[in-house]
Amino acid sequence: MFENLQDKLNKAIKTLKGQGRITEINVAATIKEVRRALTDADVNYKVAKDITDRIRDKAIDRKVLISVEPGQLFVKIVQEELTELMGGEAQGINVKGDPAVILIAGLQGSGKTTFSGKLASYLKRQGRTVLLVAADIYRPAAIDQLKVLGEQVGVEVYSEPENKNAVQIAQNAITQARKTGKKIVIVDTAGRLAVDEVMMKEIEAVKRAITPTETLFVVDSMTGQDAVNTAKTFNERLDFDGVVLTKLDGDARGGAALSIKTVVNKPIKFISTGEKMEALDVFYPDRMASRILGM
Amino acid sequence: VGKSTIDEEVLDELENVLISSDVGVETTVKIIRRIEERVARDKYMGTDELDRILREEIAGLLSSNNTEDVSDDFALPAGKKPYVIMVVGVNGVGKTTTIGKLAAQFHKRGKKVVLGAGDTFRAAAVDQLKLWGDRVGVPVISHGMNTDPSAVAFDAVKTATDMQADVVIIDTAGRLHTKINLMNELTKIKRVMQKFTPDAPHEVLLVLDGSTGQNAFIQATEFTKATEVSALAITKLDGTAKGGVVIGISDQFKIPVKYIGVGEKIDDLQTFNKMEFVDSFFKK
Numbered sequence: 234m235f236e237n238l239q240d241k242l243n244k245a246i247k248t249l250k251g252q253g254r255i256t257e258i259n260v261a262a263t264i265k266e267v268r269r270a271l272t273d274a275d276v277n278y279k280v281a282k283d284i285t286d287r288i289r290d291k292a293i294d295r296k297v298l299i300s301v302e303p304g305q306l307f308v309k310i311v312q313e314e315l316t317e318l319m320g321g322e323a324q325g326i327n328v329k330g331d332p333a334v335i336l337i338a339g340l341q342g343s344g345k346t347t348f349s350g351k352l353a354s355y356l357k358r359q360g361r362t363v364l365l366v367a368a369d370i371y372r373p374a375a376i377d378q379l380k381v382l383g384e385q386v387g388v389e390v391y392s393e394p395e396n397k398n399a400v401q402i403a404q405n406a407i408t409q410a411r412k413t414g415k416k417i418v419i420v421d422t423a424g425r426l427a428v429d430e431v432m433m434k435e436i437e438a439v440k441r442a443i444t445p446t447e448t449l450f451v452v453d454s455m456t457g458q459d460a461v462n463t464a465k466t467f468n469e470r471l472d473f474d475g476v477v478l479t480k481l482d483g484d485a486r487g488g489a490a491l492s493i494k495t496v497v498n499k500p501i502k503f504i505s506t507g508e509k510m511e512a513l514d515v516f517y518p519d520r521m522a523s524r525i526l527g528m
Numbered sequence: 529v530g531k532s533t534i535d536e537e538v539l540d541e542l543e544n545v546l547i548s549s550d551v552g553v554e555t556t557v558k559i560i561r562r563i564e565e566r567v568a569r570d571k572y573m574g575t576d577e578l579d580r581i582l583r584e585e586i587a588g589l590l591s592s593n594n595t596e597d598v599s600d601d602f603a604l605p606a607g608k609k610p611y612v613i614m615v616v617g618v619n620g621v622g623k624t625t626t627i628g629k630l631a632a633q634f635h636k637r638g639k640k641v642v643l644g645a646g647d648t649f650r651a652a653a654v655d656q657l658k659l660w661g662d663r664v665g666v667p668v669i670s671h672g673m674n675t676d677p678s679a680v681a682f683d684a685v686k687t688a689t690d691m692q693a694d695v696v697i698i699d700t701a702g703r704l705h706t707k708i709n710l711m712n713e714l715t716k717i718k719r720v721m722q723k724f725t726p727d728a729p730h731e732v733l734l735v736l737d738g739s740t741g742q743n744a745f746i747q748a749t750e751f752t753k754a755t756e757v758s759a760l761a762i763t764k765l766d767g768t769a770k771g772g773v774v775i776g777i778s779d780q781f782k783i784p785v786k787y788i789g790v791g792e793k794i795d796d797l798q799t800f801n802k803m804e805f806v807d808s809f810f811k812k
């Protein structure tokens with residue numbers, strides 16, 4: 234569906250050269266191709282515009298159009314810019330505290346419960362004792378789902394099937410963790426829309442009550458333009474510490490990652506790459522940049 | 529004040545609205561061209577008229593729902609009993625929930641409904657569908673977890689036939705369209721059902737998450753290849769996401785959007801209304 238960006242740029246530049254007018258104005262045509270590629274990759278269109286404005290300046294500075302391999306250099310500049318925006322080195326999560334509490338939040342179906350199981354498994358493999366908490370009191374069979382995953386990875390799951398108060402469940406779980414000497418508590422919560430005031434208040438209350446060491450926002454990598462709205466609101470309400478990008482085993486370009494990073498400036502800490510409990514990876518900015526560009 | 533041409537500002541604004549609704553660059557360009565052509569044809573145009581034309585042109589790309597009954601889209605076509613619906617889509621888009629809500633609508637209209645728990649893979653998927661079955665008050669055919677989904681589908685269609693049910697809805701596990709084995713499995717589920725009812729499934733409903741961006745296009749392409757998708761449902765439109773990517777999909781594949789999901793509750797399913805959908809792009 235997408236033509237290689239480098240080919241497109243080469244073509245655009247060739248046309249310009251053919252006209253024999255290599256000027257700053259002409260860079261605009263090439264920049265437009267970059268902007269389109271970003272928008273096609275689901276980068277928010279406003280974010281794409283800001284990014285390409287900066288790329289244009291750099292391209293002019295580095296005299297891209299009169300270089301030997303203009304397409305190549307142009308792509309290099311784009312890639313550098315994206316990588317930089319995506320953040321420096323991979324960042325781990327903070328597991329200090331007794332117990333360390335990790336709160337998982339995000340939209341419906343983004344992959345929170347699956348990620349909770351994976352994270353539990355990952356931390357367990359590092360030799361830590363973990364308690365998973367089923368604080369989704371809404372979705373049919375949410376508790377069962379987490380229990381199945383807990384069993385798969387050999388981590389205990391705390392739940393209170395009769396209790397309809399997510400705040401209490403989370404608090405009780407922490408007490409339980411202290412009693413049983415668990416060092417890490419992972420709280421899985423219900424999916425919610427950023428515009429759902431009642432549900433956003435609930436997760437704020439959960440956060441206030443358990444003061445997590447780490448709050449993670451889980452996002453589906455297939456998300457489109459709306460990613461910025463959601464991320465902004467969740468960040469305003471929860472001031473989360475990091476982002477988890479899921480379903481990267483598909484072929485989504487994942488432009489949402491770039492939009493979110495640009496808008497809330499929080500690191501992407503993990504990527505989820507499958508339904509199996511082992512399918513978890515740390516995040517590499519340069520790989521993500523290439524992916525967005527389809528290279 | 530009337531205009532004989534559209535100024536740049538109006539087009540820029542339209543482009544922003546469409547792109548931020550996930551319509552995609554290609555379809556956006558197509559829409560803008562159509563509007564430019566139309567404006568060039570019609571000499572005089574007021575702002576209201578222009579506004580109407582914008583919406584008409586966008587809605588024009590949405591394929592029509594070709595079920596016979598136009599008064600109630602939850603009505604089932606005659607002569608196919610049980611009417612077999614297979615529900616497919618990538619992970620977490622809202623398939624199981626849509627099935628629950630759809631079952632409720634049919635049930636409410638006095639139809640006999642049977643559900644088939646064909647997601648035997650995702651943790652607690654069967655329990656989830658069973659809870660929906662209980663909620664609605666309809667039976668769920670299940671062979672439990674980690675069993676062959678084709679066998680479940682076969683059994684569901686057979687049981688529904690024996691029970692003289694009006695409709696049977698088969699849930700399937702979420703799968704990314706890039707997973708060839710899983711896509712082939714869908715073809716197999718279909719084939720096995722056909723051993724019992726040769727023209728089943730009568731409807732393949734592809735569920736798309738309304739917050740999905742351009743990847744939905746590839747999802748539609750690949751699921752159509754594997755299962756001949758005949759209708760679309762877009763979920764999660766109760767948020768701020770607009771689901772605009774379906775415009776290009778519906779246009780290219782000529783598949784109608786039948787349902788929209790607007791929440792997690794049993795009644796949060798509506799039949800699709802083109803004009804309302806397009807209007808939602810322009811609401812702040």
Ligand SMILES: Nc1nc2c(ncn2[C@@H]2O[C@H](COP(=O)(O)OP(=O)(O)OP(=O)(O)O)[C@@H](O)[C@H]2O)c(=O)[nH]1
Nearest residue numbers: 341342343344345346347424480505506507619620
């Ligand atoms: N292919 C793939 N599927 C995933 C990944 N992460 C989660 N899933 C699947 O996506 C679907 C939704 O995942 P869940 O973990 O239930 O999502 P959730 O955010 O907990 O959903 P709610 O609790 O309903 O809001 C399930 O089918 C998962 O198996 C991933 O990285 N890759």
Ligand SMILES: Nc1nc2c(ncn2[C@@H]2O[C@H](COP(=O)(O)OP(=O)(O)OP(=O)(O)O)[C@@H](O)[C@H]2O)c(=O)[nH]1
Nearest residue numbers: 341342619620621622623624625702764789790791
């Ligand atoms: N807000 C909102 N949430 C929805 C809607 N439809 C489904 N959901 C939620 O989205 C999440 C995923 O829904 P499911 O029905 O489990 O999705 P699925 O496609 O069956 O998921 P898998 O079987 O894991 O692939 C659940 O939390 C649902 O409650 C909708 O229209 N609006």
Ligand SMILES: [K+]
Nearest residue numbers: 342343453737
């Ligand atoms: K999703």
Ligand SMILES: [Mg+2]
Nearest residue numbers: 345346369375
């Ligand atoms: Mg969950």
Ligand SMILES: [Mg+2]
Nearest residue numbers: 623624647653
């Ligand atoms: Mg399901």
